[in-house]
Amino acid sequence: MTKVFFQTLGCKVNWYETEAMQKLFTAAGYEITDDISAASVVVINTCTVTAVSSQKSRQIIRRAAGANKNAVMVVVGCYAQSEPEKISAIDGVDVIIGTKDRARIVEFVETALNNRDEKILRVGKVEDITAFEELPHAPHRTRAFLKIEDGCNNFCSYCIIPYVRGRVRSRSLESIRTECLALKAAGYKEIVLTGIHIGAYGRDFKNKINLVDAVKTVLESANPMRLRLGSIESAEMTDDLIALIRDDDRICKHVHLPLQSGSDKVLRDMHRPYTTKNFSDLTARLVNEIPEISIGTDLIVGFPDESDDDFAETVEFIRAQPFSKIHVFPYSMRAGTVAASMPNQISPQIKKSRANIALEVSRAKAEEFSTRLIGKTVDIIAETSQDGFVDGLTGNYVRVYVPDENITLGEIISVDVKNLRRDGVTGAAKIISEGF
Numbered sequence: 001m002t003k004v005f006f007q008t009l010g011c012k013v014n015w016y017e018t019e020a021m022q023k024l025f026t027a028a029g030y031e032i033t034d035d036i037s038a039a040s041v042v043v044i045n046t047c048t049v050t051a052v053s054s055q056k057s058r059q060i061i062r063r064a065a066g067a068n069k070n071a072v073m074v075v076v077g078c079y080a081q082s083e084p085e086k087i088s089a090i091d092g093v094d095v096i097i098g099t100k101d102r103a104r105i106v107e108f109v110e111t112a113l114n115n116r117d118e119k120i121l122r123v124g125k126v127e128d129i130t131a132f133e134e135l136p137h138a139p140h141r142t143r144a145f146l147k148i149e150d151g152c153n154n155f156c157s158y159c160i161i162p163y164v165r166g167r168v169r170s171r172s173l174e175s176i177r178t179e180c181l182a183l184k185a186a187g188y189k190e191i192v193l194t195g196i197h198i199g200a201y202g203r204d205f206k207n208k209i210n211l212v213d214a215v216k217t218v219l220e221s222a223n224p225m226r227l228r229l230g231s232i233e234s235a236e237m238t239d240d241l242i243a244l245i246r247d248d249d250r251i252c253k254h255v256h257l258p259l260q261s262g263s264d265k266v267l268r269d270m271h272r273p274y275t276t277k278n279f280s281d282l283t284a285r286l287v288n289e290i291p292e293i294s295i296g297t298d299l300i301v302g303f304p305d306e307s308d309d310d311f312a313e314t315v316e317f318i319r320a321q322p323f324s325k326i327h328v329f330p331y332s333m334r335a336g337t338v339a340a341s342m343p344n345q346i347s348p349q350i351k352k353s354r355a356n357i358a359l360e361v362s363r364a365k366a367e368e369f370s371t372r373l374i375g376k377t378v379d380i381i382a383e384t385s386q387d388g389f390v391d392g393l394t395g396n397y398v399r400v401y402v403p404d405e406n407i408t409l410g411e412i413i414s415v416d417v418k419n420l421r422r423d424g425v426t427g428a429a430k431i432i433s434e435g436f
């Protein structure tokens, strides 16, 4: 059997797409391998969300090309879409596929396997991508990612994603239902809804369906023990969606609401469609209606023209917010975006020191949230096993570790939480149900 090796960078959507491409290869008679030296085909699924992601993508492509000079080398995804010329100049790359045409990856690889003399370049204009790309999918994890949407129309001033992923394309409810039935048949207990901008789900359809319809479809067809929602813009947390999260026990009491800045001036410069007041009104409402909810967020520090006072406002704001975790990103200049040509770019040293301050707030917030679990009993789904411990997440997204006493991954475990640890809590386990 011809063996294919995959390496994936970036977000949950990329991981979903990797799993889908793996399924295309196995359906065509290939075997997926973890050993790059044994592979006849190497696929790198890339990311370009920050300058560091692009640099890492290039590094990994070069390293992979050096590790196996005989394999057909395929580079796919967001970085392939943004800089195909740079990738083409790397020795050993045979096939470059952007953010469209992943469904035809096997066909391109077979052409390259038969003729290595010419590179295959499949990078079209993102404006021409108008439909959701249907891919067969077989999850490999305990938690099944389910992609319901691609693309974004927001054009936040710092973000390259709309330029490489294109406009919003939603997956039909029928297609979501079909995949959910397969996930149910396979016994998945947790489904994670993913997409680039899931709050915009349905905006490209004429029949006015929205994210609430997609969530209800998943609940009805897959009936998972847990449904977790991916990142949602605060402005898209509608009354209906909040009520659904509050009232349906299967929906995890965890939301990820990207804030990006706690200064209204910086939010305006970022072209974000809300104010700090809108945001804090929403988080106060969520905590009031769903007391156990955890709220994660993203924060960009060192955005162009962010003054010391703007940053001080941000720190004051995030300290006051009921966050359980803050993902902190030093601003990364992306060519072609509005922010890249703004004056008063911030020095790397200042970005670093601001990131450290924000991370300290995040650490304190995470510890405060996890501490609430001590002395309680929580349920997790056993996800990974390492160094004598099995770990999994609570519904409200705290990582819990228990000693590995013959626990099968996928089992539901009830845990008496005892202590804090750096990235979550530890406890004593009692198994509730068998895995799958």
Ligand code: SF4
Pocket: 152, 153, 154, 155, 156, 159, 160, 161, 162, 196, 197, 233
């Ligand atoms: S909402 Fe803004 S930050 Fe998110 S993908 Fe769209 S443009 Fe980027």
